[in-house]
Amino acid sequence: MTDVSSTSSLLAVDDRTRRRNAAEKRFRVYGVIAIVLAMLALAGLMTSILTNGLSAFKQTFVTLEVYLDPAKLDKDGSGDLEKIRKVSTFGYAPLIRNTLQTHLDAPNMAVDDLSAKDAVKMISNESAAEMRRFVLANPDMIGETVSFKFLASGRVDGYYKGRVTMESAERDSNISPQQLMFADKLKDAGLLETSFNWGFLTRADASENRPEAAGLGVAILGSLYMMAVVLCLTLPIGVAASIYLEEFAPKNWFTDIVEVNISNLAAVPSIVFGILGLAIFINFAGLPQSAPIVGGLVLTLMTLPTIIISTRASLKAVPPSIRDAALGVGASKMQAVFHHVLPLAAPGILTGTIIGLAQALGETAPLLLIGMVAFVREFPGAPPEGLFDPAAALPVQVYNWTQRADPAFAERASGAIIVLLVFLLFMNAIAIILRRRFERRW
Amino acid sequence: MYDAPILGDTVDQKTTKISARDVQVYYGDTHAIKDVNVDIDSKTVTAFIGPSGCGKSTFLRCINRMNDTIDVCRVVGDIKIDGEDIYDKRVDPVQLRAKVGMVFQKPNPFPKSIYDNIAYGPRIHGLAKNKADLDVIVEKSLRRGAIWDEVKDRLDAPGTGLSGGQQQRLCIARAVATEPEVLLMDEPCSALDPIATAQVEELIDELRNQFSVVIVTHSMQQAARVSQKTAFFHLGNLVEYGDTSQIFTNPLDERTQNYITGRIG
Numbered sequence: 008m009t010d011v012s013s014t015s016s017l018l019a020v021d022d023r024t025r026r027r028n029a030a031e032k033r034f035r036v037y038g039v040i041a042i043v044l045a046m047l048a049l050a051g052l053m054t055s056i057l058t059n060g061l062s063a064f065k066q067t068f069v070t071l072e073v074y075l076d077p078a079k080l081d082k083d084g085s086g087d088l089e090k091i092r093k094v095s096t097f098g099y100a101p102l103i104r105n106t107l108q109t110h111l112d113a114p115n116m117a118v119d120d121l122s123a124k125d126a127v128k129m130i131s132n133e134s135a136a137e138m139r140r141f142v143l144a145n146p147d148m149i150g151e152t153v154s155f156k157f158l159a160s161g162r163v164d165g166y167y168k169g170r171v172t173m174e175s176a177e178r179d180s181n182i183s184p185q186q187l188m189f190a191d192k193l194k195d196a197g198l199l200e201t202s203f204n205w206g207f208l209t210r211a212d213a214s215e216n217r218p219e220a221a222g223l224g225v226a227i228l229g230s231l232y233m234m235a236v237v238l239c240l241t242l243p244i245g246v247a248a249s250i251y252l253e254e255f256a257p258k259n260w261f262t263d264i265v266e267v268n269i270s271n272l273a274a275v276p277s278i279v280f281g282i283l284g285l286a287i288f289i290n291f292a293g294l295p296q297s298a299p300i301v302g303g304l305v306l307t308l309m310t311l312p313t314i315i316i317s318t319r320a321s322l323k324a325v326p327p328s329i330r331d332a333a334l335g336v337g338a339s340k341m342q343a344v345f346h347h348v349l350p351l352a353a354p355g356i357l358t359g360t361i362i363g364l365a366q367a368l369g370e371t372a373p374l375l376l377i378g379m380v381a382f383v384r385e386f387p388g389a390p391p392e393g394l395f396d397p398a399a400a401l402p403v404q405v406y407n408w409t410q411r412a413d414p415a416f417a418e419r420a421s422g423a424i425i426v427l428l429v430f431l432l433f434m435n436a437i438a439i440i441l442r443r444r445f446e447r448r449w
Numbered sequence: 450m451y452d453a454p455i456l457g458d459t460v461d462q463k464t465t466k467i468s469a470r471d472v473q474v475y476y477g478d479t480h481a482i483k484d485v486n487v488d489i490d491s492k493t494v495t496a497f498i499g500p501s502g503c504g505k506s507t508f509l510r511c512i513n514r515m516n517d518t519i520d521v522c523r524v525v526g527d528i529k530i531d532g533e534d535i536y537d538k539r540v541d542p543v544q545l546r547a548k549v550g551m552v553f554q555k556p557n558p559f560p561k562s563i564y565d566n567i568a569y570g571p572r573i574h575g576l577a578k579n580k581a582d583l584d585v586i587v588e589k590s591l592r593r594g595a596i597w598d599e600v601k602d603r604l605d606a607p608g609t610g611l612s613g614g615q616q617q618r619l620c621i622a623r624a625v626a627t628e629p630e631v632l633l634m635d636e637p638c639s640a641l642d643p644i645a646t647a648q649v650e651e652l653i654d655e656l657r658n659q660f661s662v663v664i665v666t667h668s669m670q671q672a673a674r675v676s677q678k679t680a681f682f683h684l685g686n687l688v689e690y691g692d693t694s695q696i697f698t699n700p701l702d703e704r705t706q707n708y709i710t711g712r713i714g
């Protein structure tokens with residue numbers, strides 16, 4: 008009873024324990040530091056993209072009442088659509104100039120050294136084409152005064168987004184301080200306003216000198232078409248291949264080789280799939296360039312290994328006791344797989360598929376090789392024929408716009424990245440919802 | 450209290466249900482079952498006992514060809530049920546398994562409703578013509594599984610939500626739903642508490658009226674309580690086979706003697 012050792016008190020922490028606790032504390036600190044760094048990097052990335060790109064969703068518009076002069080558009084007054092069609096966009100520009108002239112002539116609106124001819128340059132080049140489309144669709148409006156909401160030119164738009172200043176306009180051949188002053192007057196008069204830019208999501212790409220008219224419509228549609236192709240091909244092929252390999256294939260040297268090769272394919276750089284696609288689908292099979300079908304096929308090749316690997320992992324995760332149970336009551340192997348194993352593996356398979364799709368959605372390199380960098384102004388048709396029409400793709404559009412000189416395209420590129428990220432977030436959300444819904448609650 | 454061997458259990462019209470001749474089982478190079486010869490009677494509970502790893506499960510799984518699902522497993526010899534060789538090329542293991550039901554060591558209900566657990570077998574074998582038929586089969590099977598009263602109000606509840614003992618009785622009910630003639634049980638009570646074990650044992654005794662039951666157990670007391678015949682396996686050999694009362698009171702082989710007195714195992 009007397010030999011209570013002095014070291015055995017629980018109130019005094021011994022050296023060993025102290026060292027152990029210190030090590031644990033250090034480890035936790037490292038963890039926190041790592042997470043904080045990751046969050047900071049993410050926050051930095053997001054702020055950079057958002058500050059650069061959010062402005063792409065706003066656009067400066069000028070509302071003008073234009074008199075559709077019959078003397079210019081329908082010289083003989085016949086109303087014959089064929090004749091009206093002969094008037095090119097150059098015939099429409101003077102109409103806008105006339106309207107601007109009346110505004111310049113109004114009291115307090117004149118700006119020194121600014122002619123109506125210069126003022127027209129503040130309106131997007133796209134505007135004349137827009138008017139022409141309107142007139143061709145409504146030939147009976149000739150002779151009327153119609154209110155149009157025109158895109159302001161990229162420089163005027165940039166002025167209201169802080170990209171262009173009076174000083175930079177001084178040195179810029181595309182814009183002058185006088186034009187900007189007139190823009191301010193139009194704004195005070197309520198004719199110029201900045202509003203949400205639906206055109207960014209619905210318009211096709213536009214040429215180098217009219218960034219204000221460039222939109223993501225064709226790219227979004229092209230990406231959707233490609234995703235549809237990828238989904239329709241990878242899910243059945245990938246799931247069938249995985250089920251066969253996991254549940255039915257005999258284990259021998261041949262299936263071992265297949266297995267090793269699938270893992271290797273998952274690690275092959277995506278540009279290699281682009282070269283393969285170029286050689287097989289375009290040069291050999293003769294499919295058209297820059298078509299979503301080819302893009303979809305190439306991305307399918309790229310995504311298949313990923314999906315097969317994740318599907319096999321989900322199949323493996325189903326406890327063997329379920330297979331035994333099914334076989335034990337006399338189910339065939341196929342019944343055991345399709346009635347019991349596959350439903351249990353479905354959430355994992357779906358998650359893997361959507362993550363594979365998300366990867367494919369953001370893939371750029373292989374698409375460059377099959378010609379999806381081409382400048383595409385026309386929307387592809389409705390599927391299935393539309394799959395063979397030229398189209399762009401979201402990530403390639405980002406790449407394209409970053410290559411262009413006008414800083415307005417840099418803003419659009421960031422805006423396109425935001426759209427891409429929103430799509431990815433949306434897909435991940437679907438993956439989570441599907442997993443929740445399909446997950447057995449028992 | 451359960452230790453007394455069941456003596457003098459009379460079995461009417463004993464006929465041989467399963468007969469095995471010179472059965473060898475190999476897992477790759479491992480010779481797991483050696484020269485096993487045994488005749489298992491109909492309407493009898495036969496217990497397989499022996500130290501773990503001696504091949505009880507392996508031999509049991511030969512009887513419904515569950516070993517076919519293991520790639521490396523190879524079975525040699527004859528196993529006949531009602532005189533028909535079950536390893537004949539013309540035999541479809543799927544049909545065989547409807548006739549020879551199996552209950553596994555760990556309760557493994559499907560992650561579906563209690564109703565669907567039972568109805569699955571009859572459905573895939575086309576035993577019910579309509580929903581009413583199926584309802585009858587489900588109720589009858591659950592009654593045979595001695596679990597009807599506990600689950601009759603919640604047939605739509607998940608089978609995996611039951612307690613371990615209930616799950617095992619559900620699995621037994623599922624196995625009898627396809628009207629098998631032989632019921633194989635691989636240590637069906639090893640994951641159960643004593644009360645659930647007692648319930649399952651009682652159930653096995655009742656099942657004897659309709660089925661030939663073969664049960665693997667590592668509990669000698671259990672073998673003594675539920676079986677009429679006992680087979681003792683050791684290192685892949687069938688050492689001794691006979692009436693349970695004789696094996697437990699008067700074993701002929703020294704190894705059996707040592708095992709039941711607790712010297713090997």
Ligand SMILES: Nc1ncnc2c1ncn2[C@@H]1O[C@H](COP(=O)(O)OP(=O)(O)O)[C@@H](O)[C@H]1O
Pocket residue numbers: 476479481499500501502503504505506507508519521
């Ligand atoms: N799937 C398998 N693959 C390889 N060897 C196995 C397999 N299953 C069992 N065995 C071997 O067969 C022998 C008998 O096993 P088993 O029949 O499970 O014994 P018991 O059920 O009597 O404990 C053991 O030596 C075991 O290692």
Ligand SMILES: [Mg+2]
Pocket residue numbers: 505506507635
């Ligand atoms: Mg065993």
